Structure formats: C-alpha cells, structure tokens
Amino acid sequence: MTRYTTVMVAHTVLLDFTVPSGQIMDVDKRANLKANITNVLKEHFIGLKHLTESMVDGSLIILFTGPRGSIITVRGYAEGLVTINIEYYKQDDEEALLSFESARDLETALQAATSATRSHSLTPIKRGGPFERYFPTADERLLEYDIDKLVFEARSPYQKVQIVHSKSLGNMLILDELQNMSEADLIYTETLMQRGKENYEGKEIVILGGGDGGLLWELLKENPKHVTMLEIDDIVMKACSQYMRSVCGDCLDKRKTAKYEIIVGDCVKALSHMIEEGRQFDYVFGDLTDIPISTTPHGDAWDFIRLILNSSMKVLKPTGKYMTHGNGASCPESLKMYEEVLSQLSVPVKFTKDSAFIPSFFEDWIFYQVSLK
Amino acid sequence: MTRYTTVMVAHTVLLDFTVPSGQIMDVDKRANLKANITNVLKEHFIGLKHLTESMVDGSLIILFTGPRGSIITVRGYAEGLVTINIEYYKQDDEEALLSFESARDLETALQAATSATRSHSLTPIKRGGPFERYFPTADERLLEYDIDKLVFEARSPYQKVQIVHSKSLGNMLILDELQNMSEADLIYTETLMQRGKENYEGKEIVILGGGDGGLLWELLKENPKHVTMLEIDDIVMKACSQYMRSVCGDCLDKRKTAKYEIIVGDCVKALSHMIEEGRQFDYVFGDLTDIPISTTPHGDAWDFIRLILNSSMKVLKPTGKYMTHGNGASCPESLKMYEEVLSQLSVPVKFTKDSAFIPSFFEDWIFYQVSLK
Numbered sequence: 001m002t003r004y005t006t007v008m009v010a011h012t013v014l015l016d017f018t019v020p021s022g023q024i025m026d027v028d029k030r031a032n033l034k035a036n037i038t039n040v041l042k043e044h045f046i047g048l049k050h051l052t053e054s055m056v057d058g059s060l061i062i063l064f065t066g067p068r069g070s071i072i073t074v075r076g077y078a079e080g081l082v083t084i085n086i087e088y089y090k091q092d093d094e095e096a097l098l099s100f101e102s103a104r105d106l107e108t109a110l111q112a113a114t115s116a117t118r119s120h121s122l123t124p125i126k127r128g129g130p131f132e133r134y135f136p137t138a139d140e141r142l143l144e145y146d147i148d149k150l151v152f153e154a155r156s157p158y159q160k161v162q163i164v165h166s167k168s169l170g171n172m173l174i175l176d177e178l179q180n181m182s183e184a185d186l187i188y189t190e191t192l193m194q195r196g197k198e199n200y201e202g203k204e205i206v207i208l209g210g211g212d213g214g215l216l217w218e219l220l221k222e223n224p225k226h227v228t229m230l231e232i233d234d235i236v237m238k239a240c241s242q243y244m245r246s247v248c249g250d251c252l253d254k255r256k257t258a259k260y261e262i263i264v265g266d267c268v269k270a271l272s273h274m275i276e277e278g279r280q281f282d283y284v285f286g287d288l289t290d291i292p293i294s295t296t297p298h299g300d301a302w303d304f305i306r307l308i309l310n311s312s313m314k315v316l317k318p319t320g321k322y323m324t325h326g327n328g329a330s331c332p333e334s335l336k337m338y339e340e341v342l343s344q345l346s347v348p349v350k351f352t353k354d355s356a357f358i359p360s361f362f363e364d365w366i367f368y369q370v371s372l373k
Numbered sequence: 374m375t376r377y378t379t380v381m382v383a384h385t386v387l388l389d390f391t392v393p394s395g396q397i398m399d400v401d402k403r404a405n406l407k408a409n410i411t412n413v414l415k416e417h418f419i420g421l422k423h424l425t426e427s428m429v430d431g432s433l434i435i436l437f438t439g440p441r442g443s444i445i446t447v448r449g450y451a452e453g454l455v456t457i458n459i460e461y462y463k464q465d466d467e468e469a470l471l472s473f474e475s476a477r478d479l480e481t482a483l484q485a486a487t488s489a490t491r492s493h494s495l496t497p498i499k500r501g502g503p504f505e506r507y508f509p510t511a512d513e514r515l516l517e518y519d520i521d522k523l524v525f526e527a528r529s530p531y532q533k534v535q536i537v538h539s540k541s542l543g544n545m546l547i548l549d550e551l552q553n554m555s556e557a558d559l560i561y562t563e564t565l566m567q568r569g570k571e572n573y574e575g576k577e578i579v580i581l582g583g584g585d586g587g588l589l590w591e592l593l594k595e596n597p598k599h600v601t602m603l604e605i606d607d608i609v610m611k612a613c614s615q616y617m618r619s620v621c622g623d624c625l626d627k628r629k630t631a632k633y634e635i636i637v638g639d640c641v642k643a644l645s646h647m648i649e650e651g652r653q654f655d656y657v658f659g660d661l662t663d664i665p666i667s668t669t670p671h672g673d674a675w676d677f678i679r680l681i682l683n684s685s686m687k688v689l690k691p692t693g694k695y696m697t698h699g700n701g702a703s704c705p706e707s708l709k710m711y712e713e714v715l716s717q718l719s720v721p722v723k724f725t726k727d728s729a730f731i732p733s734f735f736e737d738w739i740f741y742q743v744s745l746k
Contacts, residue, residue, distance in 0.1 A: 012456070016500040071434055142515065
C-alpha cells in the first residue's frame with residue numbers, strides 16, 4: 001500500500017466504535033469510558049488538551065485539541081456508538097498526522113479501551129484543495145477518485161464545467177460537481193449507439209445534448225448521411241474539444257461540415273422547430289445530463305424527460321429509434337419510473353435495453369432503445 | 374438518483390469552502406463570516422443553538438447544536454478553508470436530516486454566504502451499524518460499497534473473518550476489514566492462473582494460502598495430477614465453503630481426495646518440510662493475503678514475501694512456474710519494489726506480467742508469472 005501525494009488540504013479522520021449503550025447512559029460508566037478514551041488519545045497525540053465538554057440530547061460530546069492544530073471530537077450516542085473525528089490542516093509535503101495505517105492502530109487501541117464490539121476507521125478524507133476527488137454513484141455512495149490535477153475550469157451560463165485528470169481514467173468531464181464522462185468510457189458511447197447492432201450508414205440522425213462530442217465522433221465513423229447535434233453549452237464543447245480529444249477527435253473544432261451540424265442552443269426549442277417543419281429522422285439520441293439544463297420551463301426532472309421523449313417521437317420516422325442512457329443498475333426504482341414514463345407517452349412505443357460496466361461510473365449502466373409501436 | 378436504505382447509523386455530512394484567508398485571520402472579517410454562516414445554518418436547522426467557540430492555533434472553531442441531537446462543527450482554517458461537519462444519529466426508517474441533495478442546497482447557500490471560491494459536499498458518511506461499507510483501494514482511496522447484509526462473522530486465531538453481501542458484487546470475503554474476494558471476481562482467479570495460456574493437465578501444483586477456494590476449484594477443472602493447498606485459517610475455508618459457493622464449489626467440503634489435499638497450517642513450515650523432502654512441483658501459487666499471516670517470525674511484509682519466494686523456488690521443477698498477484702496498478706512503487714525483490718532472490722529468475730480489472734477492487738490488478746532462469 002502506498003499513499004498518493006496530495007496538495008494542501010484539511011484531513012478528517014473518522015473512527016467509530018459500537019459499545020453497550022449503558023456506557024453512555026450510566027454516569028459512572030460514562031466517566032470511566034471518558035477516562036479510557038482520553039488516556040488512549042493522550043498516548044497517541046502529544047500535548048492533547050481538553051477543550052470543552054457537553055451533554056446534548058443524551059449524547060456526550062468532548063472536544064480536545066491536539067498537535068498541529070488538530071481538533072479531536074469525541075461523541076458518545078445513547079444508542080451505543082462512539083464516533084471520533086480528528087481534523088487538522090495538512091500542508092503540502094507534510095507527513096500526515098494520522099495515516100490510514102496509524103488510524104487503524106489508534107482504532108485498535110481505542111477498541112480495547114472502549115470494549116467496543118465493533119470498530120471502523122476510514123482512510124483520511126481530504127477537504128478543500130483545487131479539485132474535487134469525491135463523486136457519488138447513481139445510488140449516492142461515496143467514491144474517492146484518483147484525481148491529481150485540475151485541467152480546466154469555467155462557469156458557463158448553465159453549469160460549472162471542469163475537466164480533471166484521473167491517474168487511471170485519464171481526463172474526466174465534471175459538470176456541477178457530478179462525474180460525466182472520462183477518456184476510459186468508449187464503452188458508454190458504444191453501448192448508447194449499440195455499435196455493431198444498429199446500421200447508421202446513410203442515416204439521418206439528431207443528437208440532443210452530447211456536448212462531450214463522443215457520440216458525434218463515433219457516429220461519424222459509421223458513415224451516416226447527416227448528424228444534427230443540439231447542445232446548449234458552448235463552454236462544454238470548447239473544453240472537450242481541447243482536453244478530451246481522445247473522446248471527440250476533431251469533430252468539435254468545426255460547427256458545420258457536409259456530414260454534420262452542431263447547433264448551439266436549447267434542444268427543446270430546436271425540437272419544436274423541427275416538429276413544425278415536419279422533419280423526420282432515422283435516429284434521435286437523448287444524450288442530455290441527468291439533471292436537465294434548458295431555457296424552457298419545466299417542473300421536475302421527470303417532466304423534462306417526458307417532454308423530450310414526446311417531442312423526439314414526433315421527429316422520428318415510423319422505422320426510427322430513440323436511443324438513450326437510463327440510470328445505474330443500482331437504481332431499480334429510477335429505471336422502473338423511466339419505463340413507466342415510456343409506457344405513458346402520447347404515442348405508444350416499445351423498447352429494448354442493454355447494459356455495460358462504465359469504468360468511470362464504477363457500475364453497470366442501463367441504456368434504452370425506444371421505437372414506435 | 375435514489376437513496377439506498379440503511380440500518381441505524383450516525384450520519385456525518387462533510388462540507389467545505391475555500392475562502393480568502395483574510396476572512397479567518399482578520400477579526401472584523403471573521404466576525405462577519407461567523408454571522409453569515411450562522412444565519413444560513415439557522416435557516417436550514419430549526420432550533421440551532423450556539424454551544425461553544427474557540428480559537429485554536431489561529432483557526433476558528435464553533436459548535437452548534439441542531440435538530441434531532443445534531444452537532445454542527447464549523448472550523449475556519451487560517452489557510453483559507455472553512456469545514457462544516459454535521460453529525461447526528463439516524464434511526465432506521467427515519468428520513469435523513471440532510472440528504473445528499475439537501476446538503477448540496479445547503480452548500481450553495483453557504484457558498485454564497487462565505488463568498489467561497491470553491492465548495493464541496495460529500496454524500497453522508499454512515500458510522501456504526503452491523504457491517505463496514507467503506508473499504509480502501511490499494512492506494513488508500515475511500516470506496517463506499519453497496520453492502521446490505523452481514524452474512525458471516527467470526528474472529529479466527531489469525532484475523533477477523535467476515536462475509537458481507539454487496540448488491541452488485543454478491544457475497545464478499547472481508548479479512549481484518551480489508552476487501553479480499555467477491556463472487557464477481559472470477560477474472561481474478563483466471564488471470565492469476567493465466568487460464569488458456571498455461572496447461573495444468575497432469576501437473577503437480579502447490580497453492581500457498583488460497584483459503585477462499587477459488588483457485589483450487591478453477592485448477593481442478595483443468596485436470597491436474599494433484600494439488601496441495603496450504604492454508605492456515607480453517608475459519609476462512611469454512612465460511613467460504615458455506616457462503617462463497619459460486620467461487621469455490623464443493624472443493625472445500627473435503628480436505629483430501631485423489632486429486633487434492635488441503636493442509637491446514639502455516640505454509641512457511643510446510644514449505645520447509647517439502648524442501649527437506651526434496652519435493653518438486655510444476656506450479657507454486659502465491660495466493661496469500663497482502664498482510665502476512667504466519668506463525669513464523671518475520672520482519673516487515675517484504676521479508677515475508679522474500680522468504681516465501683526463496684522457499685517456493687526451491688520446490689519448483691526447473692521448468693516450473695511461480696504464479697502470484699502483485700498489487701494495484703495504482704501502486705507503481707510497490708510493484709517496482711516487488712520486481713526488485715524478484716531480481717535479488719537466492720536463485721536468478723525471470724518473470725512476465727499480466728493485468729486485469731477486478732470488479733470488487735474497482736481497479737486494475739497486476740499478476741506475476743515467475744520462472745527459473
């Protein structure tokens with residue numbers, strides 16, 4: 001095991017201990033528990049000082065100060081849980097006050113001192129610094145990525161756009177602090193477009209969103225007649241064109257060629273316009289972010305999804321297909337909800353599904369292929 | 374996004390805000406910052422009360438109490454970082470006081486109130502409860518797994534043995550709170566044994582460790598002459614035999630058949646004995662845990678690795694191979710160190726490498742194939 005270097009950040013080390021609830025509730029036992037914890041902390045932290053102590057809603061809280069400006073918060077819950085949080089500011093190149101290994105040693109000592117039936121310690125959580133390294137999965141679990149560099153950052157009129165570098169995944173597009181697409185995610189685009197199963201040669205295609213350029217780039221390799229891409233955020237395209245070139249090639253460099261056109265604007269409006277004109281396509285791709293970005297007013301995210309689906313069906317040829325990403329396999333409720341929306345569109349549709357493990361999502365993702373009944 | 378249900382645990386919500394350091398250092402600005410933060414917290418937490426406040430090594434610390442016994446710790450570091458930790462005990466089936474979504478709303482409000490140039494919020498960290506859900510990667514990053522059940526737990530003479538259930542990975546073997554092997558990891562065993570590249574038919578094989586039974590089970594499918602497995606921890610084998618049956622089949626049910634023998638004991642001693650007897654094998658597998666478990670005294674982990682390697686070379690036929698797992702691709706220093714150890718064995722060796730993405734490790738893992746020069 002090796003530690004990876006980090007820039008200046010605060011470290012928060014979280015330990016927890018399951019103890020008999022009597023140890024917190026009973027006055028004498030609580031005094032004993034406090035003394036035992038304090039003794040262990042004193043052994044591990046030179047110059048430990050008691051700062052303050054309270055009882056809050058039947059739970060005990062003690063604050064200590066330790067070396068290097070560390071604050072150690074001990075909380076004893078009446079339910080039988082002791083949490084210990086150690087937080088300090090770690091300068092660049094400075095040795096950690098508490099590494100994961102030494103936190104585990106401290107955990108072992110405290111486990112014995114508290115007679116805990118269970119104990120856990122987490123690798124130090126890094127706070128602040130120039131880039132985010134924690135992103136949630138679809139089911140809101142915490143993942144720490146091996147980010148080592150902020151490559152690009154700008155606030156567009158629509159969202160915060162960042163490109164960060166991951167040691168294992170290459171550059172990653174982050175929108176409003178949520179993970180979007182990495183250079184290791186070709187499988188995402190290939191599953192979205194059902195490469196090898198769908199024939200795009202000579203076909204007319206619309207992409208809703210798709211600002212990273214990955215889908216456009218891969219579709220162009222299949223010799224379609226024409227692709228129209230409707231993306232609202234110019235900043236995303238400029239960032240990807242420069243820093244995600246292994247994903248989008250040079251397709252975002254130009255906005256119009258004989259083979260494709262990128263229209264910078266709200267896809268809801270552009271779709272309305274296409275419906276008015278009676279245009280029809282072989283494929284419409286829903287490649288928008290999960291959290292809707294549009295100048296068109298809409299209620300919750302599901303209303304927006306419904307609006308996009310109903311509009312898309314109106315510009316599909318009778319033999320056409322609407323291709324989109326669903327959600328993580330870890331979110332069966334969301335997937336079910338999406339399928340309910342599909343069953344209640346203004347025109348009857350049928351759908352097939354496919355899934356793939358997306359490297360930068362660290363989970364299986366579900367993709368839908370919708371066609372008119 | 375959907376929340377996955379959890380049992381009774383404390384929730385710790387971590388927010389952080391990068392601010393100009395003057396906001397902490399300057400007395401007037403600090404008073405202003407405090408007032409702004411307090412106002413936002415009051416809006417979000419009904420009944421917020423100021424508990425205590427201190428300056429520690431130039432950093433500000435304020436404690437508030439909030440609803441449902443929550444403690445809110447605000448820390449302002451002179452370096453220009455404000456961390457806010459919100460911790461409370463969440464009963465089973467109780468709505469979270471702060472979901473990831475509402476934590477992000479709070480973050481947005483506090484970001485404006487503190488004029489922060491950067492802010493982050495993490496999905497709530499769950500503390501306590503009957504099972505661990507956070508495990509580190511090889512490079513000590515934090516991963517939250519989708520664990521929903523403790524399946525087995527026992528303390529053997531050597532280690533804490535747990536089997537937990539992951540929604541996406543199936544059952545997982547956890548040794549001393551470290552992730553070991555899941556039911557989704559057949560690729561681990563196949564890469565370790567180089568399935569399709571090595572021919573095991575009629576061969577004599579030793580496995581050092583291998584308590585999960587996965588390697589033995591897969592090797593037996595290739596019709597070897599005989600496999601001897603040397604595993605110290607009977608509890609691991611019994612647990613896997615019962616709860617990881619998709620990994621080990623029925624091979625751990627018996628300790629001796631015509632095709633294999635499982636010797637419960639220290640592999641270092643067994644290897645010495647084999648050397649004394651002059652036994653020779655076609656393959657020796659190093660399938661031990663990363664943190665050595667042995668009754669034989671040894672210095673650090675590298676001394677143990679060296680001892681195992683030197684002993685193994687002595688029981689290899691001249692054409693034999695030593696097959697083992699290395700480390701995560703995220704740990705190039707450890708891999709380099711391992712290769713240095715290989716280059717300094719008591720007999721000269723050469724090696725090849727292979728790698729595979731291991732689902733339950735969430736990273737690429739490196740495997741070595743070592744042979745005598």
